[in-house]
Amino acid sequence: DIQMTQSPSSLSASVGDRVIITCRASQDISNSLAWYQQKPGKAPKLLLSTASRLESGVSSRFSGSGSGTDYILTISSLQPEDFATYYCQQYYSTPPWTFGQGTKVETK
Amino acid sequence: QMQLQESGPGLVKPSETLSLTCTISGGSISSRSYHWGWIRQSPGKGLEWIANFYFGGSTYYNPSLKSRVIVSVDTSKSQFSLKLSSVTAADTALYYCAKTNTATFDLWGQGTLVTVSS
Numbered sequence: 001d002i003q004m005t006q007s008p009s010s011l012s013a014s015v016g017d018r019v020i021i022t023c024r025a026s027q028d029i030s031n032s033l034a035w036y037q038q039k040p041g042k043a044p045k046l047l048l049s050t051a052s053r054l055e056s057g058v059s060s061r062f063s064g065s066g067s068g069t070d071y072i073l074t075i076s077s078l079q080p081e082d083f084a085t086y087y088c089q090q091y092y093s094t095p096p097w098t099f100g101q102g103t104k105v106e107t108k
Numbered sequence: 109q110m111q112l113q114e115s116g117p118g119l120v121k122p123s124e125t126l127s128l129t130c131t132i133s134g135g136s137i138s139s140r141s142y143h144w145g146w147i148r149q150s151p152g153k154g155l156e157w158i159a160n161f162y163f164g165g166s167t168y169y170n171p172s173l174k175s176r177v178i179v180s181v182d183t184s185k186s187q188f189s190l191k192l193s194s195v196t197a198a199d200t201a202l203y204y205c206a207k208t209n210t211a212t213f214d215l216w217g218q219g220t221l222v223t224v225s226s
Contacts, residue, residue, distance in 0.1 A: 101154050
């Protein structure tokens, strides 16, 4: 199975901060990477797919980049509604699809 | 607007079979534009993909669960189901059904908590 490792596991930030979350795959996943946002008591919400494609209705302050094994989710200017846990997911080639362990963005 | 809703027992005894149903509203389960999946979330293992069902095509299972999982569909009720046999405490989790494009999950149910305990 392809292992996904996110860092950091948690971070503290303030409204207006630029936030960067990284996700590393155990092998090249050729941009087959999605990012999700999950708020307490809610299901995950798909933010981006193919590493950098923003889903319809998702704020443009979210962006994704990367290639090979290393990927980044950037929140350009953190808003109050962005405090949540973020997960990456790889869907390269054949299953199983796997998720990172999550990064919790908390208020400083 | 399409919505998904999981249902099923919240408590299952060890060694028994967990059975959950996902009901789809606002869309057609048999559309070849949509595919469906199950994911679970537990404190110990995080998010874990269980299975994807491609209507009119294949079903893919997580190899770690494949010997115990069956996914089926009832188009007349706009439902698809998950059965997980021989459960243990390790199967205690929040179970989600979701719509999938290919292998990303763009619409989720609210989730249903299943506890395995005697």
